[in-house]
Amino acid sequence: MARYSKRLHLVAAVFTLTVITFSYLQIRNTSPVPTSVVHLCSGTPASGTITPLKSNRAFIVAAYFDNRRNYRNATRLIGIAHHKDVQQLYCRFCCTPDGKVQVTKAEIDIHDDRFGFPYGATDLYCQEPKNCQPRYVSILGSAVDKVDQLPLFEIKNREATDSPVQFTVCVSPMYGEYNNILQFIQSMEMYKILGVDKVVIYKNSCSQLMEKVLDFYVTEGTVEIIPWPIDSYLSVSSYWHHSMDAKDIGYYGQITALNDCVYRNMYKSRYVLLNDIDEIILPVKHWNWQTMMRELQKQNPRSGIFVFENHIFPKTIFTPISLVNISSWSSVPGINILEHVIREPDRKHIMNPSKMIVDPRKVSQTSIHSVLKTYGWHQVHVKKDVALVYHCRIPLQATLPRESLIEDPTIWRYNVSLIENVNHVLQQTVL
Incomplete structure (x- = not known):
């Protein structure tokens, strides 16, 4: 009986070795x-x-x-x-x-x-x-x-289902102990006024106060947080080009995050917006994204990618405003976008950067300012009298005199609703 048992063990060992060898050969095969x-x-x-x-x-x-x-x-x-x-x-x-x-x-x-x-x-x-x-x-x-x-x-995405929501915003990675609280809340509330259903944030790091604000929006159901610990594996740059900062990867892996967000929402959202949290794709001709996209899609039935010009509203240029119920905002860290309604003019011989609203089912690969690969669908460049990207940040043309800048108070159309909504969030989180 013992001899028979040993023989069984020997057969099993030979069989196991055969399977391992077979696996090795198949993996080595490049077919x-x-x-x-x-x-x-x-x-x-x-x-x-x-x-x-x-x-x-x-x-x-x-x-x-x-x-x-x-x-x-x-x-x-x-x-x-x-x-x-x-x-x-x-x-x-x-x-x-x-x-x-x-x-x-x-x-x-x-x-x-x-x-x-x-x-x-x-x-x-x-x-x-x-x-x-x-x-x-x-x-x-x-x-x-x-x-x-x-x-x-x-x-x-094994099961392709009808899109239950209309608009999802994919935000570039949040990093550097992000603490621009007021502008973040203003952007979120503007997104909601314009028609957002969900905002996806790839979070690397932020302040404790920002964590509290994020928790509010997660509980509300507006925000989905994707942990993004890329600096645990690679040396990361906060610049767009390697010549500016010789690290492993640029902008905290922004392009990878945006591509993942497109596929993550492929069958969850009719449209996906790709932008930074300090940017708002702001309709000029329409009141919200739904009416704007309905018209754009009607005019361009063969397009699934809509490109909007980025325009800089320098955070260093202030316009006095006399609005009620914003006195408490001065104690909140961050930029008040309602004070910045002066934009820089177009630069000669330089194309404005852009951000996009895409039908995710039409996209194969995307970059930051354009889609790299599509399934034969055209990209439409939307004129700035229809909509533009409101981008409140440091100026690109800092030496221009104020008279050379352009007053553009489009965002003031939303003052009443925006102030009321921002105050509600601040009372729940910061104040």
């Missing part, structure tokens, strides 16, 4: 054809927003099913990678309903807009095996990765 590897799904679901890959210079944020033209039945993983040093990667799919695991080669697509930084926003594309319908995917960096230790990424 894109899916290959059966093992029969058990293993691993632990990724717990953080940014997951580093072992033995590689790449990071994964999230996985999304992409069944649009060009990528039928593909999984797209949004991430960050070094433009030179990233090595070949493989998608390990956990198939349903049989629980088999299959591996396919990943196509690595680093976005063009890196602005000189070595790390950039990256898409990984993996064709899903036939008859698989995976719920999870993990990423293999080499054949020696221990599969039971690989993080599993849930493949989102």
Whole structure:
């Protein structure tokens, strides 16, 4: 009996070694054809927003099913990678309903807009095996990765549903112990007046007071917070170009965050706005975003990307206002945008930067000021007499005399509602 038991153990050991060897050979194979590897799904679901890959210079944020033209039945993983040093990667799919695991080669697509930084926003594309319908995917960096230790990424957007909301604002990463409380609340309340349903904030760091304000908006249901600890993995710059600050990645990984936000809301929101928290896409011809977009979409039925010019309203130029019920605002940290209704003129031979309202289902890759890849849809540049980006910040043309600037009090149209709403939030949070 003992001899028979030893023989069984020997057979089991040989079988295990065969499976491991077979797995190694298949992963080493660069063929894109899916290959059966093992029969058990293993691993632990990724717990953080940014997951580093072992033995590689790449990071994964999230996985999304992409069944649009060009990528039928593909999984797209949004991430960050070094433009030179990233090595070949493989998608390990956990198939349903049989629980088999299959591996396919990943196509690595680093976005063009890196602005000189070595790390950039990256898409990984993996064709899903036939008859698989995976719920999870993990990423293999080499054949020696221990599969039971690989993080599993849930493949989102598997079910394409009708958009339950109209407008979602995706805000660039909040960092540097952000404490511009008054302007943040004013922007949030302006978004709500204009028609926002949800604001997604990729939060790296902010002040304790700002945390209190964020908690208010989260409880209210307006804000969704995505933790964004990118500086735990890379040296990050608060500048847009590598020549200005030689770090690993620019603007705290802004482009990756915006792309993730587009895919995160692909089937949750009719439109997604991509901007910073000190920017407001401000209608001039219409009262709110809904009436504006209805008209723009009617005029441009083949477009899903609408581009709005950014105009600087210098925070150093004040316009006296005699408004009631704002005396308490002086004790709140931050800028009062109602005091800044003077904008800089266009610069000769320089195009104004822009921000966008997009139909997320029409976007493949986005940058900060333009969409890099679409599914054949046109980009419409909206004239500033229809709408513009109100951007209250430090001036770009600081030496211009005041008479060369342009008075533009469009935002004052919303004074009554804005003041009332801001006071309500301040009473609940700061005052």
